[in-house]
Amino acid sequence: MRSFPAEIVMEAVANGLLTGAVYGLVALGLTLVYGVLHIINFAHGALLTLAMYAAWVCWAAFGLDPYVAILPLVPLFFVLGYAVQRLVIGPASGGNDQNILLVTLGLSIVLENAMLAIFRSDTLSVQVDYAMEVIEAGPMLLSFPRVVGFGVAFVVAAVLFVLLRMTDTGRAIRAVAKERTGAALVGIDVGHVYAVTFGIGTACLAVAACLLLPSFYVNPRVGNAFVLVAFTIVVLGGMGSVPGALLGGLVIGVVESLSGLYLGDSLGQLGIFVIFILVLLFKPTGLFGARA
Amino acid sequence: MTARDVWPILLFGAIAALLPLFVTAGTLLNFAIFTLILCLAAQGWNILGGFGGQYSFGHAAFFGTGAYAAAVLQVRYGVNPYITFLAGIALAALVGWVIGFLSFRSGLRGSYFALVTLAFAEVFRVLANAASFTGGAAGLLIPLDQRPANFQFESRGWFYLVVLALVVVALLLTRALERSRLGAQLVAVRENEEAARAVGVDALRVKLSAITLSAAMTGAAGGLYAQYFLYLDSTIAYGTWISVEALLAPIIGGAGTVFGPVIGAVILHTLAELTRMMVGRIPGIDLVIFGVLLILVVRYPPRHLLRFLRWRR
Amino acid sequence: MSFLQIRNVSMRFGGLLAVSDASFEVAEGSITGLIGPNGAGKTTLFAIVSGFQKPTSGQVLWKGAEITARPPHLLAAEGLSRTFQIVQPFAGLSVRENIAVGAFLRHKRRADAIALAEQVAEQVGLTAELDKPAAALTVSGRKRVELGKALATQPKLLLLDEVLAGLNPSEVRDIVPVVRAIRDSGVTVLMIEHVMQAVMNLCESVHVLAQGRIIASGTPAEVVATPAVVEAYLGHGAAARLAGGAHA
Numbered sequence: 001m002r003s004f005p006a007e008i009v010m011e012a013v014a015n016g017l018l019t020g021a022v023y024g025l026v027a028l029g030l031t032l033v034y035g036v037l038h039i040i041n042f043a044h045g046a047l048l049t050l051a052m053y054a055a056w057v058c059w060a061a062f063g064l065d066p067y068v069a070i071l072p073l074v075p076l077f078f079v080l081g082y083a084v085q086r087l088v089i090g091p092a093s094g095g096n097d098q099n100i101l102l103v104t105l106g107l108s109i110v111l112e113n114a115m116l117a118i119f120r121s122d123t124l125s126v127q128v129d130y131a132m133e134v135i136e137a138g139p140m141l142l143s144f145p146r147v148v149g150f151g152v153a154f155v156v157a158a159v160l161f162v163l164l165r166m167t168d169t170g171r172a173i174r175a176v177a178k179e180r181t182g183a184a185l186v187g188i189d190v191g192h193v194y195a196v197t198f199g200i201g202t203a204c205l206a207v208a209a210c211l212l213l214p215s216f217y218v219n220p221r222v223g224n225a226f227v228l229v230a231f232t233i234v235v236l237g238g239m240g241s242v243p244g245a246l247l248g249g250l251v252i253g254v255v256e257s258l259s260g261l262y263l264g265d266s267l268g269q270l271g272i273f274v275i276f277i278l279v280l281l282f283k284p285t286g287l288f289g290a291r292a
Numbered sequence: 293m294t295a296r297d298v299w300p301i302l303l304f305g306a307i308a309a310l311l312p313l314f315v316t317a318g319t320l321l322n323f324a325i326f327t328l329i330l331c332l333a334a335q336g337w338n339i340l341g342g343f344g345g346q347y348s349f350g351h352a353a354f355f356g357t358g359a360y361a362a363a364v365l366q367v368r369y370g371v372n373p374y375i376t377f378l379a380g381i382a383l384a385a386l387v388g389w390v391i392g393f394l395s396f397r398s399g400l401r402g403s404y405f406a407l408v409t410l411a412f413a414e415v416f417r418v419l420a421n422a423a424s425f426t427g428g429a430a431g432l433l434i435p436l437d438q439r440p441a442n443f444q445f446e447s448r449g450w451f452y453l454v455v456l457a458l459v460v461v462a463l464l465l466t467r468a469l470e471r472s473r474l475g476a477q478l479v480a481v482r483e484n485e486e487a488a489r490a491v492g493v494d495a496l497r498v499k500l501s502a503i504t505l506s507a508a509m510t511g512a513a514g515g516l517y518a519q520y521f522l523y524l525d526s527t528i529a530y531g532t533w534i535s536v537e538a539l540l541a542p543i544i545g546g547a548g549t550v551f552g553p554v555i556g557a558v559i560l561h562t563l564a565e566l567t568r569m570m571v572g573r574i575p576g577i578d579l580v581i582f583g584v585l586l587i588l589v590v591r592y593p594p595r596h597l598l599r600f601l602r603w604r605r
Numbered sequence: 606m607s608f609l610q611i612r613n614v615s616m617r618f619g620g621l622l623a624v625s626d627a628s629f630e631v632a633e634g635s636i637t638g639l640i641g642p643n644g645a646g647k648t649t650l651f652a653i654v655s656g657f658q659k660p661t662s663g664q665v666l667w668k669g670a671e672i673t674a675r676p677p678h679l680l681a682a683e684g685l686s687r688t689f690q691i692v693q694p695f696a697g698l699s700v701r702e703n704i705a706v707g708a709f710l711r712h713k714r715r716a717d718a719i720a721l722a723e724q725v726a727e728q729v730g731l732t733a734e735l736d737k738p739a740a741a742l743t744v745s746g747r748k749r750v751e752l753g754k755a756l757a758t759q760p761k762l763l764l765l766d767e768v769l770a771g772l773n774p775s776e777v778r779d780i781v782p783v784v785r786a787i788r789d790s791g792v793t794v795l796m797i798e799h800v801m802q803a804v805m806n807l808c809e810s811v812h813v814l815a816q817g818r819i820i821a822s823g824t825p826a827e828v829v830a831t832p833a834v835v836e837a838y839l840g841h842g843a844a845a846r847l848a849g850g851a852h853a
Contacts, residue, residue, distance in 0.1 A: 040403040092591040097402040098347055102543065102590045105349070109536065109583030116576030220576070224532070228414060231407060266422040266429070273415045280408045281398045473709045473718070480695050480706040487693035490655065491754050492681030492710035 004261065011140045012257045018146035020253020021153035024246040025208040026226050027233035028157060029201030035240020036177040036197040039100045045227030046108035047202055051077055051209030052218040053115055059126045066126060066213040073206040081202025085195040116220040125217040149211035156207050157246050173197055232276040297467050305460040312449035321448040327561045328455045329516050333534060334541035334553035335462045336510030341539065342547035343475060344502040345482025350409030351510050351538040353391065353416050356529035358384040358511025359518040363432050364425060373443035377515040384511020385504045392503035396496055417530035431525030434518065443519050455516055462509055466550045478502050510538060540582055544589055608633035608793060609762060614663030616649050623649045625817035636794040638808035642838055646817040647797045648690055651766050655687040656680045681710060684761035688751040688768060694739035700726065701735040703750050707757030722757055729753045729783055745776045756787065763787065765796040769803050777803055
């Protein structure tokens with residue numbers, strides 16, 4: 001294994017933390033949906049891709065800065081997520097674990113390939129003047145869009161935390177997550193709560209997409225790279241835990257950054273997959289649960 | 293197995309074998325060969341997923357292993373392609389057994405098994421892309437040398453018949469499984485693992501047998517793919533596309549039935565061809581249709597209809 | 606050497622002691638009952654005997670050899686088979702196929718397994734339902750399938766977990782002779798049961814489990830007359846009140 005000067009390792013760690021916060025945001029949506037609906041949403045990555053294209057269209061067609069695009073896209077994706085759960089996933093699932101897996105897989109195939117049909121396989125990106133700006137932090141140079149992403153991801157997590165703790169909707173969501181039958185008995189509309197939760201999860205993706213776009217690119221398959229990462233984070237952080245998702249995101253960001261540094265770009269992803277497999281195989285209960 | 297179990301399969305084989313007599317157009321035979329290779333990969337998935345109820349999202353791991361073993365051994369070490377084909381099947385079976393052993397022993401079921409298989413396939417893809425003996429990102433070309441002794445045929449018709457013969461073997465094997473003790477125990481594990489163990493079924497052993505056979509079959513499909521198209525790279529061999537194809541065909545055509553994967557693969561790829569003819573070559577459009585079909589089949593399972601008919605009889 | 610011996614078995618789930626130092630024996634060729642109020646630990650004890658759970662401490666002996674925590678499929682192969690209180694049919698399969706899964710344990714060939722399955726179906730009164738999907742049966746039908754699956758493994762000891770629960774009196778009356786016929790064919794039966802009429806009728810010997818402990822053993826008549834048993838079912842002081850009432 002090669003050895004690197006301390007500054008380079010530190011910078012890799014810092015960059016890992018910055019990317020990791022956005023990973024955490026992506027995982028946040030996934031963990032919330034799992035925690036409440038007890039389903040694994042395989043379409044999460046494709047929905048992220050969709051959000052990134054939406055942000056790109058906002059920029060290309062209307063000249064909207066990706067950070068400003070957060071404002072229209074969050075409500076739009078909330079409604080989209082709500083509708084998808086109400087109209088597609090909910091009715092097709094029949095409460096069966098494997099059916100949900102297949103339906104969300106079907107959804108991801110449809111979304112990914114519809115975008116391929118519309119936008120073709122070219123890689124697109126936005127040109128904004130702050131994309132290349134750097135912030136000096138001691139000996140390190142940090143990319144401005146990534147620092148923004150880091151900050152906003154934490155703000156979103158905080159907002160979500162408050163929403164779940166302090167509002168009636170949040171209380172209803174937590175009630176359904178804990179005890180679905182009981183919640184239904186006291187008059188909570190479980191189907192509505194499911195759809196709201198799915199909507200919130202999808203809205204998180206809209207934010208993540210807008211944060212990623214200035215320093216990243218979009219193509220029809222970009223979400224795939226994120227979906228296994230997000231699953232890994234969720235497994236690590238504990239299914240359904242909001243702080244766990246953020247923390248898991250940071251850990252995975254650093255792991256990815258360091259394995260990229262030491263193993264090279266092509267093998268860099270390996271670290272994540274291996275962690276994912278090891279956690280699933282050796283610590284599935286408690287974190288992920290080995291429910292049938 | 294009785295004659296009644298076997299004759300529909302032989303009839304299918306006999307009728308399908310007549311195709312090269314009537315069709316000489318290269319594109320159509322091409323299409324038929326590709327569809328048959330997918331039938332084989334899908335039949336592999338069907339054994340584990342359809343009969344055993346263990347849904348894998350990572351059958352690419354087996355397809356790719358079968359394909360790379362067939363290609364690498366003949367290109368790098370000059371081994372006879374028929375032997376490398378068999379070696380590919382054996383290696384894929386081994387990979388299947390190892391993945392199965394790790395996952396099933398840890399008690400992974402349902403979505404968790406699906407996710408872990410997906411991750412395994414991705415690990416293989418990243419490794420194949422980075423390694424040098426696989427040709428890395430540039431891929432691997434099998435030199436053109438059209439001699440039957442070299443498992444390459446001048447006429448597509450011959451290759452078609454070879455692939456068809458293997459599909460028929462796979463169908464017969466699946467039928468034999470369905471009629472065997474292992475098959476009955478596998479279906480019992482799918483329906484209720486706890487209850488199966490209570491009546492003496494060694495669930496771990498049964499699932500391991502299933503995944504090994506399943507991987508071997510899908511590995512054979514990979515070997516045929518390499519031998520027919522003579523080119524491989526990591527996204528072809530270990531890409532998600534084949535995991536998805538292998539799963540779609542049985543789900544659409546009837547998971548846990550002998551002919552389901554064949555029916556599914558034929559429906560899917562005929563549909564894809566028709567769409568291509570109607571709207572032209574828009575990338576991804578065929579998969580959009582596949583995805584919609586998948587959602588619809590889960591929403592309105594045709595199996596319910598079949599079960600209803602059977603019960604009425 | 607006794608046929609089945611449960612020796613000082615305890616099972617703890619976190620803070621809850623579900624089974625506490627339970628010991629009893631089952632004689633070969635008998636129908637033995639295991640009764641007790643709800644939550645007494647009967648089903649947990651069954652799960653331990655049938656290998657689905659490993660006890661915290663204690664041993665299970667089968668013809669003198671220790672079988673504690675041996676996996677269920679191996680126990681089934683040795684002739685120890687169980688049914689579940691909440692019936693566990695292979696829902697998508699027909700009644701014939703359900704029972705055949707059990708029959709495959711000792712018969713490799715499909716034809717033999719199916720033949721045995723049909724024979725067992727006759728024994729438990731399911732001949733008319735052989736082609737129906739298990740999911741389409743009534744409660745009583747599903748209980749019979751549960752019994753048939755276990756019986757098709759050709760056990761030496763059959764563990765029945767509340768096969769009569771949820772049945773109406775006439776259905777109970779129909780199944781009682783089936784259980785007796787199973788014993789008469791040489792299968793030892795250990796049954797958890799709530800329907801006391803059936804217990805009194807069928808069992809030669811009964812063990813009473815309350816709050817995880819065996820509080821009484823004996824013939825059904827002896828056991829129901831034990832004050833501790835009456836109290837376990839009806840509450841503290843009930844035995845004295847009943848006795849007093851009888852005198853008044």
